Amino acid sequence: MAAEELPSEFDVVILGTGLAESVVAAAFSRVGQRVLHLDRRSYYAGNWASFTFNALLTWIQEHHEESQPEEVQDWSSLLEEGEELIYLSTRGSSSITNLQVFCYASEEDEEEEAPNTTEEDQGGDDEVKETPETESADSNEEEKKQKAGGTPAEEEEEQASQTEGEEPTTSAGQSQSEPTRKKISFAQLVKEGRRFNIDLVSKLMYSRGSLVDLLIKSNVSRYAEFKNVTRILTYRDGKVEQVPCSRADVFASRQLSVVEKRKLMRFLTSCVEETEEQRAYNGRPYLEFLCDQKLGDNLQHFLLHSIAMVTEDTPTEEGLASTRHFLRCLGRYGNTPFLFPVYGLGEIPQCFCRMCAVFGGIYCLRHSVSCLLLDKDTNRCKAVIDSRGQRISCSHFVVEDGFIGADWKREATPTRYLSRAVLITDSSILPSDSDQQVSMVTVPPIAAGCPAVKMVELCPSTMTCMPGTYLVHLTCQSAGSAYQDLSPVVTRMFRTPESHDQESSPTVLWCLYFNMADGSGLEGEGHDLPNNVFLCSGPDAGLGHEHAVRQAQAIFQKILPEEEFCPPAPNPEDIVYDGDNNSPSTPGDGETLEGEEEETPEGEEKVEGEEKEEKVEGEVAKEEKVEGEVEKEEKVEGEVEKEEQSLQTEE
Amino acid sequence: MYFACDLCIPSSYKSGEYPVFLFSMSMEDYDYLFKIVLIGNAGVGKTCLVRRFTQGLFPPGQGATIGVDFMIKTVEIKGQKVKLQIWDTAGQERFRSITQSYYRSANALILTYDITCEDSFRCLPEWLREIEQYANNQVVTILVGNKIDLAEKREVLRQRAEDFAESQSMLYLETSAKESDNVERLFLDLACELIQEAKQNKLDNNDTAPMPGEGKTISYLSCCNLN
Numbered sequence A: 001m002a003a004e005e006l007p008s009e010f011d012v013v014i015l016g017t018g019l020a021e022s023v024v025a026a027a028f029s030r031v032g033q034r035v036l037h038l039d040r041r042s043y044y045a046g047n048w049a050s051f052t053f054n055a056l057l058t059w060i061q062e063h064h065e066e067s068q069p070e071e072v073q074d075w076s077s078l079l080e081e082g083e084e085l086i087y088l089s090t091r092g093s094s095s096i097t098n099l100q101v102f103c104y105a106s107e108e109d110e111e112e113e114a115p116n117t118t119e120e121d122q123g124g125d126d127e128v129k130e131t132p133e134t135e136s137a138d139s140n141e142e143e144k145k146q147k148a149g150g151t152p153a154e155e156e157e158e159q160a161s162q163t164e165g166e167e168p169t170t171s172a173g174q175s176q177s178e179p180t181r182k183k184i185s186f187a188q189l190v191k192e193g194r195r196f197n198i199d200l201v202s203k204l205m206y207s208r209g210s211l212v213d214l215l216i217k218s219n220v221s222r223y224a225e226f227k228n229v230t231r232i233l234t235y236r237d238g239k240v241e242q243v244p245c246s247r248a249d250v251f252a253s254r255q256l257s258v259v260e261k262r263k264l265m266r267f268l269t270s271c272v273e274e275t276e277e278q279r280a281y282n283g284r285p286y287l288e289f290l291c292d293q294k295l296g297d298n299l300q301h302f303l304l305h306s307i308a309m310v311t312e313d314t315p316t317e318e319g320l321a322s323t324r325h326f327l328r329c330l331g332r333y334g335n336t337p338f339l340f341p342v343y344g345l346g347e348i349p350q351c352f353c354r355m356c357a358v359f360g361g362i363y364c365l366r367h368s369v370s371c372l373l374l375d376k377d378t379n380r381c382k383a384v385i386d387s388r389g390q391r392i393s394c395s396h397f398v399v400e401d402g403f404i405g406a407d408w409k410r411e412a413t414p415t416r417y418l419s420r421a422v423l424i425t426d427s428s429i430l431p432s433d434s435d436q437q438v439s440m441v442t443v444p445p446i447a448a449g450c451p452a453v454k455m456v457e458l459c460p461s462t463m464t465c466m467p468g469t470y471l472v473h474l475t476c477q478s479a480g481s482a483y484q485d486l487s488p489v490v491t492r493m494f495r496t497p498e499s500h501d502q503e504s505s506p507t508v509l510w511c512l513y514f515n516m517a518d519g520s521g522l523e524g525e526g527h528d529l530p531n532n533v534f535l536c537s538g539p540d541a542g543l544g545h546e547h548a549v550r551q552a553q554a555i556f557q558k559i560l561p562e563e564e565f566c567p568p569a570p571n572p573e574d575i576v577y578d579g580d581n582n583s584p585s586t587p588g589d590g591e592t593l594e595g596e597e598e599e600t601p602e603g604e605e606k607v608e609g610e611e612k613e614e615k616v617e618g619e620v621a622k623e624e625k626v627e628g629e630v631e632k633e634e635k636v637e638g639e640v641e642k643e644e645q646s647l648q649t650e651e
Numbered sequence B: 001m002y003f004a005c006d007l008c009i010p011s012s013y014k015s016g017e018y019p020v021f022l023f024s025m026s027m028e029d030y031d032y033l034f035k036i037v038l039i040g041n042a043g044v045g046k047t048c049l050v051r052r053f054t055q056g057l058f059p060p061g062q063g064a065t066i067g068v069d070f071m072i073k074t075v076e077i078k079g080q081k082v083k084l085q086i087w088d089t090a091g092q093e094r095f096r097s098i099t100q101s102y103y104r105s106a107n108a109l110i111l112t113y114d115i116t117c118e119d120s121f122r123c124l125p126e127w128l129r130e131i132e133q134y135a136n137n138q139v140v141t142i143l144v145g146n147k148i149d150l151a152e153k154r155e156v157l158r159q160r161a162e163d164f165a166e167s168q169s170m171l172y173l174e175t176s177a178k179e180s181d182n183v184e185r186l187f188l189d190l191a192c193e194l195i196q197e198a199k200q201n202k203l204d205n206n207d208t209a210p211m212p213g214e215g216k217t218i219s220y221l222s223c224c225n226l227n
Helices: A019-030 A053-064 A133-148 A172-177 A186-191 A210-218 A247-252 A258-272 A286-292 A297-307 A316-329 A347-358 A482-493 A546-559 A612-636 A639-650 B046-055 B118-122 B124-134 B148-153 B158-167 B183-204
Strands: A009-015 A035-038 A083-087 A096-103 A226-228 A231-236 A239-242 A338-341 A362-364 A369-375 A380-386 A391-400 A417-425 A439-443 A453-458 A470-477 A508-517 A533-536 B032-039 B070-077 B080-087 B108-114 B140-146 B171-174
Touching: A009 A019, A019 A035, A019 A210, A019 A347, A019 A391, A019 A533, A019 A546, A035 A347, A053 A096, A053 A186, A053 A508, A096 A482, A186 A508, A210 A347, A210 A546, A231 A297, A247 A258, A258 A297, A258 A316, A286 A297, A286 A316, A297 A316, A347 A362, A369 A391, A417 A482, A453 A482, A470 A482, A482 A508, A533 A546, B032 B046, B032 B124, B032 B183, B046 B070, B046 B080, B046 B108, B046 B140, B046 B183, B070 B183, B080 B183, B108 B118, B108 B124, B108 B183, B118 B124, B118 B158, B140 B158, B140 B183, B158 B171, B171 B183
Parallel strands: A009 A035, A009 A391, A035 A362, A231 A439, A391 A533, B032 B080, B032 B108, B108 B140, B140 B171
Antiparallel strands: A083 A369, A096 A508, A226 A338, A231 A239, A369 A380, A380 A391, A417 A470, A417 A508, A439 A453, A453 A470, B070 B080
């Protein structure tokens, strides 16, 4: 198979399968361009990828090993008259740094040796800090005690020894009062590794954001399933609290007084439209605006950190804009403005790749481009030479930022980094009736000078972690290394050997810290590129996907300004096959694509399933409700108490 | 309009836990909907099998799959309407670059090789590894040896393939998309098997509910409950 030769002529060659590159690939292929899509890696999505636990361990190992520059081969024999050869970077990606792994789960179910180090730790990389040996010894002692206590631990399932057994710093006294929980060992994480889909980048999809709109518009959405983020949480005064953001939440909230509820609803109503009063605050901090609204500390915290998700010095107009965006997204698909793809974010670029392939795009992983052939006169890239020395001509070349040599980059602005942490924990940060919550958690700076942290907690039903665990992603703009930036938050909010007085917090079984280059720093204009070569940056720090989608659209429109960006793919059920020529009509042929236009799925209209009957009629109203809902508030103020009472009786 | 699609919404989905689909599927009258996914080396005849089954055509003609995501055929089995959604690789198998998302939520996999091509048979363990990695646990896998019309060029003995299939607990069938041998049977057998699985799942649901996100196929758009 692998011996098969690639065709030697394409309209667009794309190197890298991150989100922006994949959207570009789908967009070009969809309008009939011949696309070759390559990635040097053996997996899709680059820094946007999701890995099983085992694949993540491999990824970590690969990044620990000093990446060997590939031998630079001399392809100058392939040069033609008037051409110049430009080599791409042969180094592995330098976009990931400061990898640190900590394993707090015991190594084996029954084994007593060295429970606190993973294979990677033992690999002896200097970047990996091992948990102090003394502590791991303690942990062993405790485990022994617990087991001596008579817990029947013959089967993994029956191994009901207490969680504290693996918690070196917890005293035996405390452990007695804790509820019994199943203990998950490192061996189990590995065994159940395929149940994990661990995202390198942590983002959510705004339900009215550009990615959701694009998925619906292009029909790429049919390749994926999504779940609602079920709640917004925030960390405040050492506690995790739920942020009431939808009307239902506000009424149901127990933390808010009736007065606060009224104030909040009135505020949310008033900020939907821009007022003179708001304009007066332009240029001044949003915090100041909020203060002057006399909302009280509670509401001010919620509005600033969890709804607007801005910092204390963000200007008012910006704060209001993100508040409005939040409110607009609220209620399209659920009680929060966010969706998350089942199986992880890495699915999304792959879905666009599938769309590209369906329209004829050719895919080849583990395959790279080693150099570009430039026409000296026109400063255009005429062809690329792939890693096997094949000359492939192309009209345009799109490449992931990480594959481009440093000599092409103008190092005017130093690369910014994101700090990331991934935790596997044994319980939710805020236990509730349902154990299948997907939570967005905003953590304001825990001390002056610390970054604000965005945290997403995923439950097993998102198909990103094994049953009995939660997957927690932390992200912030980096000030130091990921460990320096994020471990203080982890230590405060979770139980690790370093944390104190955290009996009720979730126990961290395993965690990973790393820094990733922040893609938002990159703008294509700043580089000395041939004029038909386009750069796609890696993931940015934003919570949504706006940056990548915007970038992809900009590249597409620069190359094909006349063409539509990702028009809807025909629904397979609507394609009519013509018996005479034995081939289906295909888009572009303009033949018998019945129903394509009429059926252009907007995606959001139909509700199917058991609850269909009641829902369908309410559907249109629902769409309006986001705005309408808030406006209605004035009238129903008097009903607040009533509704609240009825809610309480229901409970 | 009625909806008897039992397996579509596992009972484990309590209110508010439904997966969200961003597209609407045409609402039809059927009892079951299954997603069947084809894999195997390039050139073993995957697309031909689908085309033969869904349209009765052979050969399908080069490039005919452009823009076609999956093919649909509704069959009737014991009085029940079963809609089969059959997905092809979109050529991504050529350079061993199938997206993981292709395998997600498939109810059945048709692993195809060419009986006249030893190499396509030798690659089967590699495909099985991918299946194990990315497909859900309950997926029904059937091994298909295609091109039996070229019996004189056979390189893989039937017994060998049967033994292999058995060792991997797969069903095994030999087909000819060209002569239409066993093609109907392949898909109908699969449909029967899937109905049985679905019923079994339903029975078992009380103790071992299927994992959400696995094996359900109906589009459902979660509705906000603001009031």
